Amino acid sequence: MGEHAAVAAIDDPVTVERIAADLRDLxxxxxxxxxxxxxxxELGWVAGGPQAVVDALQRIVTADGTVVMPTHSTQYxxxxxxxxxxxxxxxxxxxxxxxxxxxxxxxxSRGMGAVAECFRDYPETVRSSHPLYSFAAxxxxxxxxxxxxxxENAMGEESPLARVYDRDGSVLLLGTDxxxxxxxxxxxxxxxxxxxxxxxxxxxxxDGERTMVEWTDIDHESGDFLVAGSTFEGEHPESVETxxxxxxxxxxxxxPALVDFAAEWLSEHR
Numbered sequence: 001m002g003e004h005a006a007v008a009a010i011d012d013p014v015t016v017e018r019i020a021a022d023l024r025d026l027x028x029x030x031x032x033x034x035x036x037x038x039x040x041x042e043l044g045w046v047a048g049g050p051q052a053v054v055d056a057l058q059r060i061v062t063a064d065g066t067v068v069m070p071t072h073s074t075q076y077x078x079x080x081x082x083x084x085x086x087x088x089x090x091x092x093x094x095x096x097x098x099x100x101x102x103x104x105x106x107x108x109s110r111g112m113g114a115v116a117e118c119f120r121d122y123p124e125t126v127r128s129s130h131p132l133y134s135f136a137a138x139x140x141x142x143x144x145x146x147x148x149x150x151x152e153n154a155m156g157e158e159s160p161l162a163r164v165y166d167r168d169g170s171v172l173l174l175g176t177d178x179x180x181x182x183x184x185x186x187x188x189x190x191x192x193x194x195x196x197x198x199x200x201x202x203x204x205x206x207d208g209e210r211t212m213v214e215w216t217d218i219d220h221e222s223g224d225f226l227v228a229g230s231t232f233e234g235e236h237p238e239s240v241e242t243x244x245x246x247x248x249x250x251x252x253x254x255x256p257a258l259v260d261f262a263a264e265w266l267s268e269h270r
Contacts, residue, residue, distance in 0.1 A: 001041050006247070010044040014246035019046075019056035022245040023172075026252050030062040033141065033169035035161075035183065035255060036069050038115040042175025044247030050118035053174070058138065066139035068164060069116040070182050071109040076102055076131045076202040101203045101210040102131035109134075115174075128160055131202035131213075135160035141167060151200075151215040155182060156189035169255045175248035178229025183255050185220055187228075187262035193270045195219060224269065229253075232261045 001009060012018075028034060038053060046052050057067050079087055079095045087095065100107075104127040109117050119125060120136045127136040128149035137145045137160065145167075150158035161183055171183050178184065188195065195218040203210050232253075233240045239254035 003045065006041065006043075006045040009247040013047040014044045014052070015047050016052045016056045016059070019043075019053060019245055020059050022243065022250070023056060023060045026172075026243045026245070026250055027241045028057075028060050028170075028172065028252065029065075030060065031065040031140075032061050033066045033145075033164055033167040034061055034068065034172050035164050035169055036067060036115075036172045036174065037176050037180050037182070038069075038113050039175035039248070040114045042248035043245060046246065050114040053115045054119045054122060061139060064140055066137055066141040066145060066167075066169075067119070068135055068137045068142075068145060068160060068169075069119050070112055071116055071120045071127055071134045071136045072112055072132060073102065073107050073110055073134065074132055075099075075110045076107075078200065096201075099203055101205045102129075103205060104129055104134060107131075129204070130154050130159075131204055132200065133159070151213060152217060153189060154217055155185035155220070159186070161186040165256050165259055171251075171253040171255045171258065173249075173251040173253070174245050175250070177226060177251075179222060179226040181225060181229055181253075181258075183259055184222070184225045184228060184262050187259045187266055188218060188220065190259065190263040191266035191270070193266055195221075221270075224266070228262050228265050228269075229258070231265060232258055236261065 040050055061067050079092045109120060125136050125138045126142050126146050128134045128146035130149045133154040135146060145160045145163040155161050197216050198219045199216050201212055201214045203212050239257040241252040243250050
Protein backbone atom coordinates (compact mmCIF):
# COMPACT_ATOMS: atom_id res chain seq x y z
CA MET A 1 0.00 0.00 0.00
CA GLY A 2 1.13 3.57 -0.64
CA GLU A 3 1.62 6.10 2.14
CA HIS A 4 -1.89 7.55 1.83
CA ALA A 5 -3.39 4.07 2.11
CA ALA A 6 -1.07 3.26 5.01
CA VAL A 7 -2.40 6.22 6.97
CA ALA A 8 -5.99 5.26 6.16
CA ALA A 9 -5.43 1.64 7.22
CA ILE A 10 -4.92 2.42 10.91
CA ASP A 11 -6.45 4.55 13.65
CA ASP A 12 -3.12 5.41 15.28
CA PRO A 13 0.51 5.38 14.08
CA VAL A 14 2.27 2.03 14.25
CA THR A 15 5.03 2.59 16.81
CA VAL A 16 7.96 0.58 18.14
CA GLU A 17 5.91 -0.16 21.25
CA ARG A 18 2.93 -1.40 19.23
CA ILE A 19 5.07 -3.58 16.97
CA ALA A 20 6.83 -5.05 20.00
CA ALA A 21 3.51 -5.79 21.72
CA ASP A 22 2.10 -7.39 18.56
CA LEU A 23 5.22 -9.54 18.15
CA ARG A 24 4.97 -10.67 21.77
CA ASP A 25 1.29 -11.55 21.30
CA LEU A 26 2.22 -13.56 18.20
CA UNK A 27 4.65 -15.65 20.23
CA UNK A 28 8.04 -14.07 19.54
CA UNK A 29 10.14 -14.24 22.69
CA UNK A 30 13.51 -13.33 24.14
CA UNK A 31 16.24 -15.75 23.11
CA UNK A 32 14.55 -16.85 19.89
CA UNK A 33 16.41 -17.43 16.64
CA UNK A 34 14.19 -15.57 14.21
CA UNK A 35 14.48 -15.43 10.41
CA UNK A 36 12.43 -12.41 9.30
CA UNK A 37 10.82 -11.51 5.97
CA UNK A 38 9.00 -8.19 5.84
CA UNK A 39 6.95 -5.90 3.64
CA UNK A 40 6.99 -2.57 5.46
CA UNK A 41 4.24 -1.11 3.30
CA GLU A 42 1.77 -3.74 4.54
CA LEU A 43 2.12 -2.77 8.21
CA GLY A 44 0.33 0.57 7.95
CA TRP A 45 1.95 3.93 8.65
CA VAL A 46 4.97 3.15 10.81
CA ALA A 47 6.45 6.00 12.85
CA GLY A 48 10.15 5.76 12.03
CA GLY A 49 9.64 3.39 9.11
CA PRO A 50 12.00 0.41 8.87
CA GLN A 51 14.06 1.56 11.85
CA ALA A 52 11.04 1.11 14.11
CA VAL A 53 10.56 -2.47 12.92
CA VAL A 54 14.21 -3.36 13.52
CA ASP A 55 14.17 -1.71 16.95
CA ALA A 56 11.04 -3.65 17.93
CA LEU A 57 12.49 -6.97 16.76
CA GLN A 58 15.68 -6.40 18.73
CA ARG A 59 13.73 -5.30 21.79
CA ILE A 60 11.67 -8.51 21.88
CA VAL A 61 14.28 -11.06 20.80
CA THR A 62 17.00 -9.34 22.89
CA ALA A 63 20.73 -9.86 22.52
CA ASP A 64 20.27 -13.36 24.00
CA GLY A 65 18.51 -14.36 20.77
CA THR A 66 19.33 -13.78 17.11
CA VAL A 67 17.53 -11.89 14.34
CA VAL A 68 18.35 -12.94 10.77
CA MET A 69 17.24 -11.40 7.46
CA PRO A 70 18.00 -12.13 3.81
CA THR A 71 20.13 -9.40 2.22
CA HIS A 72 20.41 -10.86 -1.27
CA SER A 73 22.18 -8.81 -3.94
CA THR A 74 20.91 -10.35 -7.16
CA GLN A 75 22.28 -7.40 -9.13
CA TYR A 76 25.40 -9.61 -9.12
CA UNK A 77 23.67 -12.39 -11.07
CA UNK A 78 24.38 -13.09 -14.74
CA UNK A 79 23.12 -10.02 -16.67
CA UNK A 80 22.43 -12.17 -19.73
CA UNK A 81 19.39 -13.67 -17.98
CA UNK A 82 17.96 -10.46 -16.52
CA UNK A 83 14.32 -9.86 -17.44
CA UNK A 84 13.16 -7.12 -15.06
CA UNK A 85 14.39 -5.24 -16.97
CA UNK A 86 16.51 -6.97 -19.61
CA UNK A 87 19.59 -5.08 -20.75
CA UNK A 88 20.96 -4.74 -24.32
CA UNK A 89 23.31 -7.53 -25.33
CA UNK A 90 26.19 -5.13 -25.89
CA UNK A 91 25.94 -3.94 -22.29
CA UNK A 92 26.58 -7.39 -20.83
CA UNK A 93 30.40 -7.49 -21.15
CA UNK A 94 30.62 -3.95 -19.78
CA UNK A 95 28.46 -4.85 -16.78
CA UNK A 96 30.54 -7.92 -16.01
CA UNK A 97 33.81 -6.01 -16.30
CA UNK A 98 32.78 -2.91 -14.35
CA UNK A 99 30.60 -4.25 -11.52
CA UNK A 100 32.33 -3.36 -8.22
CA UNK A 101 33.43 -6.27 -6.08
CA UNK A 102 30.82 -7.50 -3.61
CA UNK A 103 31.65 -6.21 -0.13
CA UNK A 104 29.40 -7.37 2.71
CA UNK A 105 29.73 -4.11 4.64
CA UNK A 106 28.64 -1.80 1.84
CA UNK A 107 26.97 -3.64 -1.06
CA UNK A 108 23.23 -2.91 -0.95
CA SER A 109 20.60 -5.62 -1.05
CA ARG A 110 18.14 -5.79 -3.93
CA GLY A 111 14.44 -6.56 -3.65
CA MET A 112 14.64 -7.52 0.03
CA GLY A 113 12.62 -4.57 1.30
CA ALA A 114 13.32 -1.49 3.34
CA VAL A 115 13.50 -3.29 6.69
CA ALA A 116 16.18 -5.75 5.60
CA GLU A 117 18.20 -2.98 3.98
CA CYS A 118 17.96 -0.90 7.18
CA PHE A 119 18.86 -3.92 9.33
CA ARG A 120 21.92 -4.65 7.18
CA ASP A 121 23.46 -1.35 8.27
CA TYR A 122 22.68 -1.61 11.99
CA PRO A 123 25.49 -1.60 14.58
CA GLU A 124 26.65 -5.12 15.50
CA THR A 125 24.83 -6.64 12.51
CA VAL A 126 27.08 -8.99 10.54
CA ARG A 127 26.57 -10.24 7.00
CA SER A 128 27.60 -13.41 5.22
CA SER A 129 30.00 -13.26 2.30
CA HIS A 130 27.91 -14.73 -0.52
CA PRO A 131 27.77 -12.20 -3.39
CA LEU A 132 24.23 -13.15 -4.45
CA TYR A 133 22.48 -14.76 -1.48
CA SER A 134 23.87 -13.21 1.69
CA PHE A 135 22.08 -13.04 5.04
CA ALA A 136 22.56 -10.54 7.85
CA ALA A 137 22.28 -11.38 11.53
CA UNK A 138 22.32 -9.65 14.90
CA UNK A 139 22.45 -11.14 18.40
CA UNK A 140 23.98 -14.00 20.32
CA UNK A 141 24.58 -16.41 17.42
CA UNK A 142 24.95 -13.86 14.63
CA UNK A 143 28.60 -14.61 13.83
CA UNK A 144 28.09 -18.36 13.83
CA UNK A 145 25.01 -18.15 11.59
CA UNK A 146 26.66 -16.09 8.85
CA UNK A 147 30.15 -17.65 8.99
CA UNK A 148 31.45 -19.97 6.27
CA UNK A 149 28.60 -19.31 3.84
CA UNK A 150 29.47 -21.50 0.87
CA UNK A 151 29.30 -19.97 -2.61
CA GLU A 152 28.18 -23.33 -4.02
CA ASN A 153 24.66 -24.43 -3.06
CA ALA A 154 24.12 -21.02 -1.53
CA MET A 155 20.90 -21.76 0.36
CA GLY A 156 21.73 -25.36 1.21
CA GLU A 157 23.61 -27.12 3.99
CA GLU A 158 26.46 -24.62 4.33
CA SER A 159 24.19 -21.58 4.49
CA PRO A 160 22.67 -19.38 7.21
CA LEU A 161 19.32 -21.07 6.50
CA ALA A 162 20.73 -24.39 7.68
CA ARG A 163 22.28 -22.72 10.73
CA VAL A 164 18.83 -21.35 11.67
CA TYR A 165 17.44 -24.89 11.22
CA ASP A 166 20.16 -26.29 13.50
CA ARG A 167 19.03 -23.87 16.22
CA ASP A 168 15.32 -24.79 15.97
CA GLY A 169 14.62 -21.30 14.68
CA SER A 170 11.40 -19.71 13.53
CA VAL A 171 10.38 -17.87 10.38
CA LEU A 172 8.49 -14.61 10.84
CA LEU A 173 6.51 -13.37 7.84
CA LEU A 174 5.49 -9.73 8.37
CA GLY A 175 3.09 -8.51 5.70
CA THR A 176 4.36 -11.16 3.29
CA ASP A 177 3.79 -14.84 2.56
CA UNK A 178 5.53 -18.07 1.71
CA UNK A 179 6.21 -16.97 -1.86
CA UNK A 180 9.21 -15.10 -0.46
CA UNK A 181 10.07 -17.56 2.32
CA UNK A 182 13.74 -18.38 1.74
CA UNK A 183 13.63 -21.36 4.10
CA UNK A 184 11.75 -23.23 1.40
CA UNK A 185 14.90 -23.02 -0.71
CA UNK A 186 16.66 -25.11 1.94
CA UNK A 187 13.90 -27.68 1.39
CA UNK A 188 14.71 -27.63 -2.35
CA UNK A 189 18.19 -28.95 -1.63
CA UNK A 190 16.86 -31.65 0.68
CA UNK A 191 14.05 -32.74 -1.63
CA UNK A 192 14.37 -35.71 -3.96
CA UNK A 193 14.07 -33.68 -7.16
CA UNK A 194 16.13 -33.49 -10.32
CA UNK A 195 17.03 -29.81 -10.12
CA UNK A 196 18.95 -28.29 -13.00
CA UNK A 197 22.36 -26.92 -12.07
CA UNK A 198 23.63 -23.57 -13.25
CA UNK A 199 27.00 -21.81 -13.19
CA UNK A 200 27.23 -18.41 -11.50
CA UNK A 201 30.03 -15.85 -11.44
CA UNK A 202 30.51 -12.65 -9.46
CA UNK A 203 33.32 -10.28 -8.47
CA UNK A 204 34.46 -10.41 -4.84
CA UNK A 205 37.43 -9.11 -2.89
CA UNK A 206 40.22 -11.63 -2.33
CA ASP A 207 43.39 -10.36 -0.66
CA GLY A 208 42.20 -6.84 -1.40
CA GLU A 209 41.87 -7.46 -5.14
CA ARG A 210 38.72 -7.65 -7.28
CA THR A 211 38.50 -11.29 -8.33
CA MET A 212 35.87 -13.10 -10.38
CA VAL A 213 34.74 -16.30 -8.69
CA GLU A 214 32.71 -19.11 -10.25
CA TRP A 215 30.53 -21.75 -8.63
CA THR A 216 27.59 -24.02 -9.41
CA ASP A 217 24.19 -24.13 -7.77
CA ILE A 218 20.73 -25.47 -8.37
CA ASP A 219 18.39 -23.37 -10.48
CA HIS A 220 16.21 -22.01 -7.67
CA GLU A 221 12.47 -22.14 -8.27
CA SER A 222 9.90 -20.52 -5.98
CA GLY A 223 6.74 -20.74 -8.08
CA ASP A 224 5.23 -23.46 -5.88
CA PHE A 225 6.35 -22.04 -2.52
CA LEU A 226 3.01 -20.37 -1.76
CA VAL A 227 1.15 -23.66 -2.23
CA ALA A 228 3.72 -25.62 -0.24
CA GLY A 229 3.64 -23.16 2.65
CA SER A 230 -0.14 -22.91 2.69
CA THR A 231 -0.44 -26.69 2.67
CA PHE A 232 1.96 -26.91 5.60
CA GLU A 233 -0.08 -24.39 7.57
CA GLY A 234 -3.27 -26.36 6.91
CA GLU A 235 -1.78 -29.71 7.89
CA HIS A 236 0.38 -28.55 10.81
CA PRO A 237 -1.49 -25.79 12.66
CA GLU A 238 0.45 -26.64 15.82
CA SER A 239 3.60 -25.28 14.13
CA VAL A 240 2.07 -21.97 13.07
CA GLU A 241 0.87 -18.82 14.84
CA THR A 242 -0.99 -16.08 12.97
CA UNK A 243 -2.00 -12.57 13.93
CA UNK A 244 -1.41 -8.95 13.02
CA UNK A 245 1.54 -6.63 13.41
CA UNK A 246 0.30 -3.11 12.88
CA UNK A 247 -2.13 -3.36 9.99
CA UNK A 248 -0.33 -6.31 8.39
CA UNK A 249 -0.87 -10.04 8.55
CA UNK A 250 1.86 -11.84 10.47
CA UNK A 251 2.79 -15.52 10.53
CA UNK A 252 5.25 -17.24 12.88
CA UNK A 253 6.37 -20.68 11.67
CA UNK A 254 8.51 -23.44 13.14
CA UNK A 255 11.31 -23.45 10.56
CA PRO A 256 12.58 -27.05 10.95
CA ALA A 257 9.04 -28.42 10.78
CA LEU A 258 8.35 -26.36 7.66
CA VAL A 259 11.58 -27.40 5.94
CA ASP A 260 11.07 -31.09 6.72
CA PHE A 261 7.51 -30.98 5.41
CA ALA A 262 8.42 -28.99 2.30
CA ALA A 263 11.27 -31.34 1.37
CA GLU A 264 8.79 -34.21 1.23
CA TRP A 265 6.11 -32.10 -0.45
CA LEU A 266 8.47 -30.92 -3.18
CA SER A 267 9.68 -34.48 -3.73
CA GLU A 268 6.09 -35.51 -4.44
CA HIS A 269 4.82 -32.47 -6.34
CA ARG A 270 7.71 -31.22 -8.47
